[in-house]
Amino acid sequence: xxxxxxxxVPAAAAAAAxxxxxxxxxxxxxxxxxxxGALARGSLGSRAAIGETLLRSTGIVLTAAGACLALRTGVLxxxxxxxxxxxAAAAAAxxxxxxxMPLVARAAILLAAALxxxxxxxxxxxxxxxxxxxxxLSTILLNLIAATAVGGLVRxxxxxxxxxxxxxxxxxxxxxxxxxxxxxxxxxxxxVAFLAAAVLxxxxxxxxxxxxxxxxxxxxxxxxxxxxxxxxxxxxxxxxSGALAGLAGGLEVLGVTGRLYDPFAAGVGYTGLxxxxxxxxxxxxxxxxxxxFAALGAGSSAMQRDTGVPAALAALVPGVLVLAxxxxxxxxxxxxx
Amino acid sequence: xSGVSGHGSSGSEGSPSTQPSRKSPTPALELRRVSKSFGExxxxxxxxxxxxxxxxxxxxxxxxxxxxTLVSIAAGRLAADSGEIFRAGVGVRFARAxxxxxxxxxxxxxxxxxxxxxxxxxxxxxxxxxxxLVESARARRARVARLAxxxxxxxxxxxxxxxxxxxxxxxxxxxxxxxxxxxxxxxxDEPTAVLSPDETAALFAALRKQADAGAAIVLxxxxxxxxxxxxxxxxxxxxxxxxxxxxxxxxxxxxxxGLLIAGSGTEDKEKEKIFLEGEESGEPAEGRRGVTRGxxxxxxxxxxxxxxxxxxxxxxxxxxxxxxxxxPKQELLSFSLSPGDLxxxxxxxxxxxxxxxxxxxxxxxxxxxxxVGGDALPSSGDPLAFRAAGGAFVPADRREEGLxxxxxxxENLALPDPPGRFLLDRAAMQTRALERIVAFAVRAPSPSTxxxxxxxxxxxKLVLARELxxxxxxxxxxxxxxxxxxxxxxxxxxxxxxxCAAGASALVVTSDPDEAxxxxxxVRVVTRGALxxxxxxxxxxAALGRLMAGLGA
Numbered sequence: 061x062x063x064x065x066x067x068x069v070p071a072a073a074a075a076a077a078x079x080x081x082x083x084x085x086x087x088x089x090x091x092x093x094x095x096x097g098a099l100a101r102g103s104l105g106s107r108a109a110i111g112e113t114l115l116r117s118t119g120i121v122l123t124a125a126g127a128c129l130a131l132r133t134g135v136l137x138x139x140x141x142x143x144x145x146x147x148a149a150a151a152a153a154x155x156x157x158x159x160x161m162p163l164v165a166r167a168a169i170l171l172a173a174a175l176x177x178x179x180x181x182x183x184x185x186x187x188x189x190x191x192x193x194x195x196x197l198s199t200i201l202l203n204l205i206a207a208t209a210v211g212g213l214v215r216x217x218x219x220x221x222x223x224x225x226x227x228x229x230x231x232x233x234x235x236x237x238x239x240x241x242x243x244x245x246x247x248x249x250x251x252v253a254f255l256a257a258a259v260l261x262x263x264x265x266x267x268x269x270x271x272x273x274x275x276x277x278x279x280x281x282x283x284x285x286x287x288x289x290x291x292x293x294x295x296x297x298x299x300x301s302g303a304l305a306g307l308a309g310g311l312e313v314l315g316v317t318g319r320l321y322d323p324f325a326a327g328v329g330y331t332g333l334x335x336x337x338x339x340x341x342x343x344x345x346x347x348x349x350x351x352x353f354a355a356l357g358a359g360s361s362a363m364q365r366d367t368g369v370p371a372a373l374a375a376l377v378p379g380v381l382v383l384a385x386x387x388x389x390x391x392x393x394x395x396x397x
Numbered sequence: 398x399s400g401v402s403g404h405g406s407s408g409s410e411g412s413p414s415t416q417p418s419r420k421s422p423t424p425a426l427e428l429r430r431v432s433k434s435f436g437e438x439x440x441x442x443x444x445x446x447x448x449x450x451x452x453x454x455x456x457x458x459x460x461x462x463x464x465x466t467l468v469s470i471a472a473g474r475l476a477a478d479s480g481e482i483f484r485a486g487v488g489v490r491f492a493r494a495x496x497x498x499x500x501x502x503x504x505x506x507x508x509x510x511x512x513x514x515x516x517x518x519x520x521x522x523x524x525x526x527x528x529x530l531v532e533s534a535r536a537r538r539a540r541v542a543r544l545a546x547x548x549x550x551x552x553x554x555x556x557x558x559x560x561x562x563x564x565x566x567x568x569x570x571x572x573x574x575x576x577x578x579x580x581x582x583x584x585x586d587e588p589t590a591v592l593s594p595d596e597t598a599a600l601f602a603a604l605r606k607q608a609d610a611g612a613a614i615v616l617x618x619x620x621x622x623x624x625x626x627x628x629x630x631x632x633x634x635x636x637x638x639x640x641x642x643x644x645x646x647x648x649x650x651x652x653x654x655g656l657l658i659a660g661s662g663t664e665d666k667e668k669e670k671i672f673l674e675g676e677e678s679g680e681p682a683e684g685r686r687g688v689t690r691g692x693x694x695x696x697x698x699x700x701x702x703x704x705x706x707x708x709x710x711x712x713x714x715x716x717x718x719x720x721x722x723x724x725p726k727q728e729l730l731s732f733s734l735s736p737g738d739l740x741x742x743x744x745x746x747x748x749x750x751x752x753x754x755x756x757x758x759x760x761x762x763x764x765x766x767x768x769v770g771g772d773a774l775p776s777s778g779d780p781l782a783f784r785a786a787g788g789a790f791v792p793a794d795r796r797e798e799g800l801x802x803x804x805x806x807x808e809n810l811a812l813p814d815p816p817g818r819f820l821l822d823r824a825a826m827q828t829r830a831l832e833r834i835v836a837f838a839v840r841a842p843s844p845s846t847x848x849x850x851x852x853x854x855x856x857x858k859l860v861l862a863r864e865l866x867x868x869x870x871x872x873x874x875x876x877x878x879x880x881x882x883x884x885x886x887x888x889x890x891x892x893x894x895x896x897c898a899a900g901a902s903a904l905v906v907t908s909d910p911d912e913a914x915x916x917x918x919x920v921r922v923v924t925r926g927a928l929x930x931x932x933x934x935x936x937x938x939a940a941l942g943r944l945m946a947g948l949g950a
Contacts, residue, residue, distance in 0.1 A: 268816070286801075
C-alpha cells in the first residue's frame with residue numbers, strides 16, 4: 061500500500077519478466093533455472109557479456125529518450141525505427157568521405173545522422189499540423205519507406221563497389237570508436253546515450269521549455285488558450301525525438317557496424333518505444349528499462365546456445381511487460397477517477 | 398411558471414426540517430455522517446443529507462463546500478471514506494455508478510458526459526436505462542421527440558452530432574436521458590446554469606411533475622431565486638459539513654443568502670477584503686448601474702494616473718466582424734471599447750455570444766477586422782497574436798481550456814512564460830504563486846497543489862490570477878462566474894472592475910440576466926449573432942427575457 065510507485069513498478073516488471081521467461085523455458089522443454097542462469101551469464105557474466113549488453117543498450121536507450129520527449133508533449137512518434145535508419149544511412153553516406161581530425165569528423169557524422177532523423181519525421185509532423193493526419197499512421201508508414209530505402213541505397217547509390225555484398229562503403233578505421241574496456245565491444249557511444257537521457261530528463265523536468273512541452277502534452281486545448289505556441293512546441297518535440305533516434309542510428313554505424321547493410325535496424329526503434337512505455341515516459345527510468353531489454357537480448361543468445369531455448373522467446377518479454385504496465389496503468393487510472 | 402409555484406404540495410407537510418422523524422415518510426435517500434478526503438484536501442466531514450419522496454430538495458453551498466462530492470458519493474461515482482447511505486431506509490453501498498442507477502438513482506453531472514461524435518438520438522438511447530438492446534434508428538429518433546415533448550425540453554434535432562450543439566442543449570439531453578429512466582431519486586448538479594429563464598421554468602415544471610409522481614429530486618444550484626420559487630426544502634453545506642436543513646416555506650431567502658455568502662470561518666476576512674477592494678476600485682454601485690450610454694461612447698478613463706494619450710486609444714475595435722462558421726447572412730458587427738469600458742454580452746446559450754468572444758480572443762477564425770490596442774489580429778485566429786497585443790482570456794471551460802489540471806498551481810501561474818534562463822527559477826515561481834494565491838484568495842494547501850485538486854471556484858480564481866497579472870489592455874471573459882457561488886462571483890466581478898479601473902477594457906459573456914448588470918458596465922443582448930442597443934439597468938426582467946428570446950423589448 062505504502063510502497064512507492066517508482067519502486068513497485070520496476071520490481072513488478074522484473075518479476076513479471078522472469079516469470080514469463082521461466083514459463084517459456086518450460087514450454088521449450090528446458091529447466092527454467094538453467095535457462096535463467098544462462099541468460100544471466102550471457103548478459104552479465106563476463107566482460108564480453110557486459111560489453112554486449114552495453115553495446116545493445118545504446119540504440120534502445122537513445123530511441124527510448126526520443127519516445128519520452130514525444131510522449132510527454134502529446135506526440136505519438138511510432139516512427140523511431142525509420143528515423144534510426146535515416147540516421148544510419150546519413151552516417152554511412154557522409155562517413156567514408158569524412159576527413160580531418162577524428163573528433164571533428166565524428167561530430168560531423170553524428171550531426172548528419174541526427175539531422176537525417178529529424179528530417180525523416182518532418183513529413184509526419186507537417187501532415188499532423190496542417191492536415192490532421194494521425195502521426196501514429198504516418199510515422200509507421202515512414203518506417204516501411206525507410207526500410208525499403210535502405211535496401212535501395214545499399215544496392216544503388218551507397219553500394220561499396222569493392223565488395224560482393226549489397227552494403228555501403230566502410231568508414232575509415234580512424235573514425236571508428238574504440239572499445240570502452242578491453243574484452244568487451246561496448247564503446248563510448250553508450251555513455252552518450254545515457255548522458256542524452258539524463259539531459260533530456262533535466263530538460264523536461266526543470267527548464268522553462270520543458271514546462272511548456274509538458275503543458276502541451278497534458279492539456280493541448282488549455283496550452284493553446286493560455287498562449288503557448290503549441291504548434292511550434294509539437295514540431296520541436298517531433299524533430300527532437302527524430303534527432304535522438306537518428307543519433308542512435310549514427311552511433312550504430314560509427315561504433316558497431318562501420319557501414320550500412322540490409323536489413324539494418326531489426327527493431328531497435330520499437331524496443332526503444334517499449335522501454336519508454338515501461339519507464340512511463342520518464343527518460344532516466346526508460347533508459348534503465350532499455351538497459352534491461354538490452355541485457356535480455358544479449359543473454360538470450362547464450363540461453364539458446366546452452367539450453368536450446370530459442371532466443372526469439374526472450375524477444376517476447378518486452379511486449380509482455382508493456383502490456384502488463386499499460387493494463388496496470390489503466391486500472392490505476394480508473395480507480396483514481 | 399406553473400410548476401415553480403407549487404412548492405409545499407407534497408412531502409413537506411409537518412415534516413421536521415432537520416432529522417427524518419417517525420412522523421415523516423422514510424427518506425428516499427439519506428446520507429449520514431459522510432466524510433471524504435482527496436489527498437490533503439478534506440472535501441466532506443460528517444455531512445448529512447436526507448431527501449423525502451415527492452419533494453424537490455435544494456442542495457446549497459459555496460464553491461468547494463462539497464456539494465458535488467456528496468452527490469457523487471450518493472450516485473456511486475465516488476466511494477466515501479466513512480459514513481452510511483440509506484436508500485428507502487435500507488443501508489446500501491454502491492460499488493459503481495451502475496449499481497446506483499439500478500437502485501433507481503440518477504445523477505445529471507455538472508459537466509455532461511455525452512458522446513460527442515454520436516447523434517442526439519444515439520446518446521439518448523445510451524442514457525435511457527429502459528432502452529432495449531437492439532433498437533431501430535426510427536425508434537431512437539422517436540425517443541428524442543417523445544422526451545422533448547414529455548419534459549418540454551429543446552433537445553436539438555435527432556440526427557445532430559452532439560459535439561456541434563451548444564452546451565445548454567447538451568445539458569438538456571443529459572437531463573432528458575436521466576428522466577427517461579423514471580428514477581426514484583434524481584440528482585441534478587447545477588442544471589439551470591446553462592438554461593434560459595423559460596427553459597428553467599419548463600425544467601422546474603417537469604421536475605415538479607416527477608416529484609408529484611413520487612420521485613425525490615435533489616437540485617444543486619447557486620440561484621436562490623430558483624430555490625425559493627421551486628423547491629420544498631433545502632440543505633446548506635459549508636466546508637464539507639451540513640450547517641442548515643430547513644423547509645423553504647419556513648425560511649427567509651435573505652437568511653440563506655447571508656449564510657451562503659458568509660460561507661465559513663477562516664475565509665471571511667479575505668472575502669471582506671475582496672469586497673472592499675471591489676468597492677474602492679469601481680465607481681459606487683448605483684453610479685454606474687443603469688448606464689444607457691453605449692460602449693461605443695468614448696469616456697475618459699476612470700484612473701487619473703493614466704496619461705491622456707493612452708486613454709484616447711481604443712483597447713478593442715471590431716469592424717464588419719463575423720465569427721467563422723456563422724450563417725453568411727448574419728449581421729456584421731462593429732463595436733469598440735475604450736480604456737475603462739466593460740461590455741457585457743448577455744445571451745441565451747447558442748445565440749453566438751461565445752463565438753464572438755472566442756473569435757475576438759483569437760481562438761477561432763473570423764471575417765472582418767479586430768484590433769486590440771491598435772494591433773490588427775490575423776483573421777485566421779491566433780491566440781498568441783491576441784496576447785502579444787495585450788489581450789487576456791478567461792475561457793468558458795476552465796478545466797479544459799483555462800488550466801493544465803495535472804500541473805501544480807505555481808506551474809500554472811508561470812505559464813505561458815516560465816521564469817528562468819536555463820533552469821526554471823522555482824524560487825521565483827513559488828514566490829509569485831504565493832503572492833497571487835493570497836491576492837486572489839485562492840483556497841489551496843500550497844503552491845505545489847495540483848490545479849485539478851481545487852474546487853471550481855478556486856480554479857476560476859486561479860485563472861483570473863494568471864490572466865490579470867499580465868496587466869492586460871483587454872480581458873475577454875466567457876461565463877466567468879458560471880458555477881461559482883455568490884462570494885466567488887462577486888470576487889470575479891470585482892477583479893474585472895479593478896482591471897478596468899486601471900485602464901483595461903473587458904468583454905464579458907454571461908447568460909444570467911440577474912448578473913449582467915452587476916458588472917456595472919454596458920449591457921447588450923446577443924440574439925442569433927446580432928447585438929442589441931445598450932440595455933438600461935432598470936429594464937424589467939420580463940422585458941429582458943423577451944429581448945434575450947429574440948421577441949423584441
